[in-house]
Amino acid sequence: MNSLNVLISVISNELGEDAKKVFEALLDEQDEITDEQLAQKLNMKVNDVRRALYELSRLNLTIYRRVRDKTTNWYVYYWRINTEELPSIILQRKRSVLRKILNRLEYEQNNQFFICPFDGSRYTFDEAYENGFTCPRCGGELQALDNSQVIEILRRIAERLQEEINIEEHKLSSSS
Amino acid sequence: MSTSSKLSAEELKAYNIIREESVKGGILQPELWKKLGINSKHGSRIILKLIKKGLVQRILVEHNGRRVYKLLTTTRSILVQKFNINLNLVSEIPCFLCREIDKCSLGNYFSPATCPKLTSYILTKLNHFSKT
Numbered sequence: 001m002n003s004l005n006v007l008i009s010v011i012s013n014e015l016g017e018d019a020k021k022v023f024e025a026l027l028d029e030q031d032e033i034t035d036e037q038l039a040q041k042l043n044m045k046v047n048d049v050r051r052a053l054y055e056l057s058r059l060n061l062t063i064y065r066r067v068r069d070k071t072t073n074w075y076v077y078y079w080r081i082n083t084e085e086l087p088s089i090i091l092q093r094k095r096s097v098l099r100k101i102l103n104r105l106e107y108e109q110n111n112q113f114f115i116c117p118f119d120g121s122r123y124t125f126d127e128a129y130e131n132g133f134t135c136p137r138c139g140g141e142l143q144a145l146d147n148s149q150v151i152e153i154l155r156r157i158a159e160r161l162q163e164e165i166n167i168e169e170h171k172l173s174s175s176s
Numbered sequence: 177m178s179t180s181s182k183l184s185a186e187e188l189k190a191y192n193i194i195r196e197e198s199v200k201g202g203i204l205q206p207e208l209w210k211k212l213g214i215n216s217k218h219g220s221r222i223i224l225k226l227i228k229k230g231l232v233q234r235i236l237v238e239h240n241g242r243r244v245y246k247l248l249t250t251t252r253s254i255l256v257q258k259f260n261i262n263l264n265l266v267s268e269i270p271c272f273l274c275r276e277i278d279k280c281s282l283g284n285y286f287s288p289a290t291c292p293k294l295t296s297y298i299l300t301k302l303n304h305f306s307k308t
Contacts, residue, residue, distance in 0.1 A: 006263040014273035027252040090261050097271045100288040107289035153301045164262050
């Protein structure tokens with residue numbers, strides 16, 4: 001599957017089927033298109049199309065141009081995919097995800113955890129200490145938790161993401 | 177402007193096939209001729225018209241040791257070429273399209289330390305990790 005198809009499937013999973021349909025319809029356009037034309041083309045309600053377009057533009061995947069209609073005096077929005085910026089936007093997003101993974105890794109490395117063997121809830125040392133090392137939910141005795149595997153997984157994910165980002169940053173800067 | 181306006185029936189048919197095939201990464205010219213049941217001379221004329229109208233783009237690719245044109249619709253064709261970012265790993269991580277990502281940091285209400293979606297992802301990875 002190419003990167004674009006992966007992006008489409010992520011859009012479908014995270015933003016819903018409407019956003020996927022709208023994104024794919026924009027991919028098939030040669031240029032920009034209004035929300036009303038899109039609704040007609042996709043046989044969808046204009047409101048649903050607009051909602052999907054705003055969701056996509058929140059992530060900077062789509063952009064619009066606003067023009068005032070001289071006859072009605074209303075604004076008409078012409079939408080298109082942010083083709084020029086898309087690779088750098090997605091790369092920026094990838095860097096943000098890496099930062100979250102590194103934050104979580106830092107948290108896992110700097111804390112000692114306890115787990116309730118009965119309901120599986122997890123507490124930091126401070127939380128466990130405050131509750132007298134008993135589970136505040138079920139009263140079970142908390143046990144020390146070895147999070148070395150979690151640390152290892154997060155470290156591997158962070159390393160792989162960093163490697164990918166380094167390569168892609170290089171590619172992007174050499175192509176621009 | 178709608179893409180399908182002002183096209184002849186044959187051009188529209190060719191364009192629709194290219195559009196459908198673009199989802200899977202494009203279609204090679206000889207395959208399109210077969211699908212349309214026309215020869216390459218006639219087909220090339222149709223494609224040149226579509227290219228002139230900016231609806232279709234062709235990329236030279238190597239197929240079975242021969243150089244042939246692959247046809248794609250435009251915005252998609254631009255992105256297929258330009259967009260080479262590996263999303264296989266990052267797309268599994270829930271932060272990727274999370275709407276709170278800009279508000280999320282250690283100590284905040286939205287935090288990667290306590291995020292249930294991220295925890296659930298790590299646990300799935302942990303199960304996979306302990307099985308292997």
